[in-house]
Structures are given as C-alpha cells and as structure tokens.
Amino acid sequence: MPVSVSVPDEIIIRRRRRNGTANLPDMDGYPFSCPIQVRWRDLDAFGHVNNATFASYLEMARTEAWTSLFGGRDALAIPFFVKRLEIDYRRPIDLDDEVRVWLRVGETRGASFTFEYTVEAGGEVAAEAVTRLACVDKTTGKPVPIDPDVRATLETLQPS
C-alpha cells in the first residue's frame, strides 16, 4: 500500500495517451507522481523533447515532492544539491504526449540520498532515472549528515 503522502492536486492534461495498450508497469512502488505539461520549447530540432529537458522534468517532480513533504517554498531552503544524475532513455516524448514523472526515495545514507524516477509518456515508459542529492552545510558548503527529521520525512517516500 502506498504510504500516505499528500500528493498535489492533479494537473489534468488534455493530451492523448498514444495507445490503449500501454506497456507501463505497475507503478505501486512510487508513492508520488507529478504530471508534466510539455511545452513547444521543450522540443529540439528532432521534434522530440530534448534529452536535457528530461532532467528538468525530474527536477519539476522533485521540487513538487519536496514542497509537498516540507511544507511550502521555505522548504527549498534546506541545502541539498544534485551530486549525480543518471537517465536511461526508453522512447522519445512528443508534444502531444501525456507525461507524468513517478518518484520515490531510494536509499538514504550518511550525507546523501537518492530519488528514483520513471518518466511516463503516452502510457509508456519514456525514461528511468536516478538522482543522488547531497546535503551540505550552508556556511561551509561541505557535505554534512542529513538531519534526522529530514531523513524520516524523506523515508515516507520510500516504496512500502
């Protein structure tokens, strides 16, 4: 059963699911998801969403999750930064695809933790991704252990 997390109100997007026989696997392991509004500007000269823009989609979901977990924009004041990014691209995203980023917390350890993502487009898996975020001291900029309360809150987004 998904952990009870305040999922943001839906952004219902009029875009078409490309087909009715989607290959999307069971998403039960992801306690959080965020719909993404694809923009014309996201496309590159190949007519698909640019590979770097996928990273902005992940960031969008991450920011929403963060705000949802830590209550408002001040939450962004918690000093984390992206330490590592991995994206496996499975299929292109088109302008008219309905897109949603599924997110969960992977491991939390010492001074860092991971978010794991599945990017859904047109009812299919468009990408799988992982970001590792590191906690830093605001003054020194050095890595520091994650605050225990922050960690406990993050762990509510781990798969049950």
Next chain:
Amino acid sequence: MPVSVSVPDEIIIRRRRRNGTANLPDMDGYPFSCPIQVRWRDLDAFGHVNNATFASYLEMARTEAWTSLFGGRDALAIPFFVKRLEIDYRRPIDLDDEVRVWLRVGETRGASFTFEYTVEAGGEVAAEAVTRLACVDKTTGKPVPIDPDVRATLETLQPS
C-alpha cells in the same frame, strides 16, 4: 459572450493564488486561456521567472490555441513564424504562483495577424503581450496572404 471555442481540458494547478483581492480585470474579451505549470527551471538567479521564459509561456498558449483551432499536431504544419514580440512586464512570477495565459486574436491583415495575451499570476496581471505572426510560403519562405479558411478560423478567437 465568449465565442464558442473548444477550450482544452483544464490543467488544474495546486499553486496558490497569492491574494484574495486580485486586481485581475474582466477577462471576458479573451476567448481562450491556457494554464501554465511553472517549473523550477523557469526561475533565474533573481528567484523569479526569467523574462525570456514569459515568451515561452506565450508560445505555450499559442501552440495550444493553434492545436485547438486546427485540430491536432498536423496543424503545426501551417507555416507561420513570429515576426514581432512585445511584452510589458507588470509584476514578477514566483514558483508558487498559479499562472494562466489569456489569449485572443487581434487584427488579421494581408500576410500577418496578431495574438494578444494577458499573463495572469497569483490572480494578478503579470504581463501583457502581443505577437505578430506572418504567413510564409513553405517553398519560397516568402510572406504570402493568409489562407481565407485559416483566417476565418483565427477570427473565432477575436473578442466578441
């Protein structure tokens, strides 16, 4: 009365309207509107949505209107390009603002026409803008008169 145009299904965004005493004027003159999902990546180092990103918001609304009017993505094959852009910035847009672009067609003449926009953020006017689009021949790249059917369809988005 707004002209009957197929407005896309809503993208309901959880973001807060900043205040209850919005200064937003009567939007009856705008037959079309498009909610915009603000992304973390839209912000610049001042912490507000970057001035150039407003132009992408206009483009988002324009693309949605175009698709709505001309039926699907193939509509994008109609060769128009942006000839002139004007934006008057009224107030900054923040990450947690609920944003909507209101759009109408202004004048249509010879080989070009205008879209007029009001960008709403947090229940207030964040910007007013105009884009002039020119019709070109696909082969020669030269300006050509707007096709009469295209013009008639565009005019359904003029204020009544």
Next chain:
Amino acid sequence: MPVSVSVPDEIIIRRRRRNGTANLPDMDGYPFSCPIQVRWRDLDAFGHVNNATFASYLEMARTEAWTSLFGGRDALAIPFFVKRLEIDYRRPIDLDDEVRVWLRVGETRGASFTFEYTVEAGGEVAAEAVTRLACVDKTTGKPVPIDPDVRATLETLQPS
C-alpha cells in the same frame, strides 16, 4: 567615433558567415557588442533558434555590458528589472550562423532606461530589439530614480 568602452575579449566563433555580401548596416552607432555561441538546445522543432531564445541572447549581451561597465559580478546587485521587451525578427538564425548582439543605451529617464540591440547572424540583421529596464528600491521593490553615477556610466554606451 565609438565611446571608449572596455569591450570584452572576443569570443571568436568558428561558425561561417553565410555570405560575403552581408546586408549588415554600419554598426558604428553601437559601442558594445557580444558574440553569442549558438547551441543545439537553442533550436526548436522548426530547426531555427527559437523566438524566446532571442531574448536570452539579448540578456547575454546585456549582462556582459553590465559587468563590463560596473566591474564584476557584484554589479548585478544593482536592482534593475526588465519592464518591457520588443523584438522585431528579420530572419531566422541557424545552428551554424555566426551571431553577435550589438548593444547601445537609448534614452535614460527618471527611473528607467533602454538598451537597444541589433542581432547579427551570418552577416545579416536577424533581429532588432529594445528592452526598457526599471530601477527599483531593493527593500520596497518600488521604482526609484536611477543613481546619478549609474546613469553617467550607462550614458557612455549611448551612440556618440
């Protein structure tokens, strides 16, 4: 004669000027210019530099001019914001175009002033543009008169 302004060291870009019979007018009226490195990501699905990206090119030139005038990044602390943007698009910019933004200060008045730009691409005028910037008080966010020293420095970028 151009006012003596410290123009940044060149960014010499390998891109081709498209033709040898450029239509570029005399640029003597512009005391400052900034070469722009076109990126693949700047293109949209039409294969040309996206219309909103032109605004980022202007901003690039503006930031460089600002830094050049006011000495380093702290100069960015001077609280101005973009109040109005106008761009007239003359021809598309391609990935392999050599691009340069020419900039001058137009009028300075009360609490605002203008930058005027010509965007050169492939030896031709790709766009002409104006931005009006307003000076604000950092604490109140209200418009305030431009500091006289700032104004005098800006005026060194007016055409002689």
Next chain:
Amino acid sequence: MPVSVSVPDEIIIRRRRRNGTANLPDMDGYPFSCPIQVRWRDLDAFGHVNNATFASYLEMARTEAWTSLFGGRDALAIPFFVKRLEIDYRRPIDLDDEVRVWLRVGETRGASFTFEYTVEAGGEVAAEAVTRLACVDKTTGKPVPIDPDVRATLETLQPS
C-alpha cells in the same frame, strides 16, 4: 599524443579562471574540447548553472565534435539518439567561470558508442559525464549497427 583531429577555432572567453592552483588533471586523453559561453539564463535560483544545463553543455560539445568529424550540418542527419546520460557533479559553475567541455569517444560496439566528458570550470573539474548514443534506422526507428565508416571516424576521438 593527441590524435590529429580538426579542433574548431577557439572560442576565447574573457571569463576568469578562478584560481591559479587549479586541480584540473592532465587532459591529454581528450582529443577534443569545446569552450562554453555561460549565459545568465543558465543559472537557476541558487545562482549556479542548473544541473540540467550541464546536459546542454555536453550536447554543445557533442554537436561541435560531430560537425567537426563529419563535415558540416548535414552530418546531423546521421540518425543517433541519446540512450543514456550520466553526470557526476563535482563543483558548481558560476556565471563568471571560464568553462570548457573535454570530450573523447569511449567504447564503440554494435549499435551504440559512448562519449566521455570532463567539464572544466574555473580551472577545476566541475563534472564528469558519459553519454551512450545509439544508431537507429531512419525509416524503422530500430537500432542498427553503426556504419563502419562512421565508426572509424568516431574512433579518431578515442584517447591515443
């Protein structure tokens, strides 16, 4: 000894190297590099270059290398797409950092090959990255073996 590859003419950027005691390792293993012009728009609300923008920097270098290897823009017609992206972020990039992306070809196998990158900023390593690109058939969109001539050309960018 670096393989003799036509490195594009330099883009010399006026930005400062932050310190004289750079930790940048020996870059002899990278036969290609591309200077990057950092833009104001690349920064996010934290005041550093956004994590997704690093992927655009890689793409910039990749596009330049590709054009350099395969002779002009038509080279872009060779149908490859990004299959996997990995970035390890080592330090933030600031607006005034001199940035350069170093690039080499890693392994080439069946229908895919890798580019390996080091992103230099202010004389230090700002990121290390790998992208795997897959070759596809234009008509079917299915992976196909890399053309032997393309492979041989790519291998000139492998470390000697």
